[in-house]
Amino acid sequence: xxxxxxxxxxxSNRKARHDYLIEDTFEAGIVLSGTEVKALRMGRCSLVxxxxxxxxxxxxxxxxxxxxxxxxxxxxxAPRRRRKLLLHRAELTKIANKTRESGRTIVPLALYFKDGxxxxxxxxxxxxxxxxxxxxxxxxxxxxxxxxxxxxxxRNR
Numbered sequence: 001x002x003x004x005x006x007x008x009x010x011x012s013n014r015k016a017r018h019d020y021l022i023e024d025t026f027e028a029g030i031v032l033s034g035t036e037v038k039a040l041r042m043g044r045c046s047l048v049x050x051x052x053x054x055x056x057x058x059x060x061x062x063x064x065x066x067x068x069x070x071x072x073x074x075x076x077x078a079p080r081r082r083r084k085l086l087l088h089r090a091e092l093t094k095i096a097n098k099t100r101e102s103g104r105t106i107v108p109l110a111l112y113f114k115d116g117x118x119x120x121x122x123x124x125x126x127x128x129x130x131x132x133x134x135x136x137x138x139x140x141x142x143x144x145x146x147x148x149x150x151x152x153x154x155r156n157r
Contacts, residue, residue: 020125029086052106
């Protein structure tokens, strides 16, 4: 029985939603060493440069920076090492088939603890072009202005 209940966010990759068009998301377990878990519990992690890649038939998380645990000894972990992701075989084959298509990649969106276990939310994504990013930013700005106008009109009644 886990000691903790619920979900506590450690790190999120907000830039991924800006740079990529998210098609499908998956929740995966992650294989960590003891000092990595302690560093994550301190809230230290960066997903900015991270991506997932297949090696054989296993999926690995690459370039995710979990800094060394400050109170660790000689057996501390390497900050940017490869970390194996734990998914069901059916999910792995689905992801593998979709990444074979051109232009798709696997990016981490969030790293969190769920009921005491470290999980990472990964997404199957396609890169956006610059004009797509500008278009999405413009839509969000227009929606914000419309909401403001509606709320001010509602207040003036």
